[in-house]
Structure formats: structure tokens, C-alpha cells
Amino acid sequence: MESSFIQCSPCWSDEQPSPPQLHRSQTFLCSSAELPQPLGNSLSHTAYQTNNRRAPHGQQRSRVRNRVKDKKSAPRFLGKTLQNQKVTDFFPIRRSSRKSKTEIKCEQKKAIDDLITNGIEEGMEVQHIEGKGRAVFATRCFHKGEYVVEYHGDLLQITDAKKREAEYAQNPATGCYMYYFQYLCKTYCVDATKETERMGRLINHSKNGNCQTKLHDINSVPHLILVASRDIDEGEELLYDYGDRSKASIAAHPWLKQ
Numbered sequence: 001m002e003s004s005f006i007q008c009s010p011c012w013s014d015e016q017p018s019p020p021q022l023h024r025s026q027t028f029l030c031s032s033a034e035l036p037q038p039l040g041n042s043l044s045h046t047a048y049q050t051n052n053r054r055a056p057h058g059q060q061r062s063r064v065r066n067r068v069k070d071k072k073s074a075p076r077f078l079g080k081t082l083q084n085q086k087v088t089d090f091f092p093i094r095r096s097s098r099k100s101k102t103e104i105k106c107e108q109k110k111a112i113d114d115l116i117t118n119g120i121e122e123g124m125e126v127q128h129i130e131g132k133g134r135a136v137f138a139t140r141c142f143h144k145g146e147y148v149v150e151y152h153g154d155l156l157q158i159t160d161a162k163k164r165e166a167e168y169a170q171n172p173a174t175g176c177y178m179y180y181f182q183y184l185c186k187t188y189c190v191d192a193t194k195e196t197e198r199m200g201r202l203i204n205h206s207k208n209g210n211c212q213t214k215l216h217d218i219n220s221v222p223h224l225i226l227v228a229s230r231d232i233d234e235g236e237e238l239l240y241d242y243g244d245r246s247k248a249s250i251a252a253h254p255w256l257k258q
Helices: 043-083 101-118 159-167 247-251
Strands: 124-129 133-138 147-150 155-158 178-183 186-191 210-218 221-228
Touching: 101 147, 101 210, 101 221, 155 159, 159 178, 159 186, 178 210, 178 221
Parallel strands: none
Antiparallel strands: 124 133, 147 221, 155 186, 178 186, 210 221
16 A cells, blocks of 8 residues: 655634744855955955055065165266366366466566556655755655665766766765666666655665565666565664775775775
8 A cells, every 4th residue: 555645735724923933043154255245344255354454564665775775886886977068167267366376477467567667655754864964765665576665867878877976976066876787688777866855866785684686677768766675563774785886985984894
């Protein structure tokens, strides 16, 4: 005898409500892409954000390393570049304000020319010394080699100078103010015998003087000037060696020995 099982659904009356149905929860495995994004600052959200920031941080590190390499290699490149460049590439060209020796000498000569031409005599005065007569004293300091004064007088050639000297010899009261010198293979004489206000003719003789004579050319005309042979202090008497060592001159003027 065959047994059969017949599944019958329960019978309920129409008046009674439907029985509650039981729902079972099922677990499904889903990929992370299919999961909904959390709304709050959950742990999974924080990890997600951290993973997203790691890539830019790695790029920043590589950039920093590249910058360090560039900085290390820059001085080498800069050194090679500087070796091929000139100072004028960094600084503008300018002329030196320093004067050459030639320019300085030209300016000094021009200044002396003006003093001689205009008859300017500064830094000295005439004083009277008992038993000696007139003398010239410095009223300021003069440096060695500096122009002091011109020995001013009439410029004569040798023939005319000898004639005047013979005339002066006839009058013993006449002093000797004639200075002979050589210029361009010719002998000249400056005759300062005539009384004037020029102080160069009044500077006395001394074998150990503080001045010395020198020729100064102005337009091919020689001028006899006195320059400081050493530093001269203020209030010191100006002296120079006349250079006459002849017996006749020493006999007539014994002070030439001094």
C-alpha cells in the first residue's frame, strides 16, 4: 500500500486575521565597491581618507628630493658659469677718478704758471734782522718740493749781463742780485738788482739752506724759481745757497762762506 503524504495548508476562517509571517535575515557577501558609504566619521571612512592622501604625500617627497638634488647641483653649474663670465657682466663699467702722474704734474705746473704770471707771492713776509738786514720768513708751512717764490728780475743774455755787472761794480753801494744759469745750452742771467716789492730777491744765502733754485719753463721762456728742499716750518727764515765760490766774490762778500 502506497503511502502518500499530502501537505495541507491550515484552514483559517475568513474572520480571523492572518497569522504573522516569520522572516529570516540572510547574509550576503558584497564587494567593498558595492557597500554604501558611511555618513559619519567611522573607522572605515577614516582609513579610506588616509589611503587617498598617501599618494600625494609620496609625490611631495619625490619633489623634495628633486629640489635637494637641484640645490646640490646648482653651485657646480654656477661655478662653471662664473668662470666663463667677466666682472663687467655683474658691474657697470666706470672710469677711475684717480689721476695719473702726468695729469698731476700738468696741474701743478699750471698752478705755478698762474702764480708766476700774476706775480702772486704768498706764505712769506719780510722782516728786519739787526746786523743782517732784511730777511724773508715763512708765514706757513711748506712741504718738500713745493713752490715757494720766483726769483724775479730782468732776464738777460750773457753779453748784456756782463755789461750791467761792470756798471754795478763802479758803485760799491750796489748789492749783487745777479744770478747766472744755463738753459738749452745758453747762459742767461736774472738781474734782480732793481728795487721792487718782489720778495724772492731778498732771500739770504746759506750753504745749509731750506730752499733751492729750479728752472721753470713758461712758453719756452725760463723762469728762476725757489722750491723747498725740505719741509719748512712756519716762522722759519727762507735761505738758499747762492753757489758762488769764487775768491773774488768771497773776498767781497765773506758771508758766502756761511
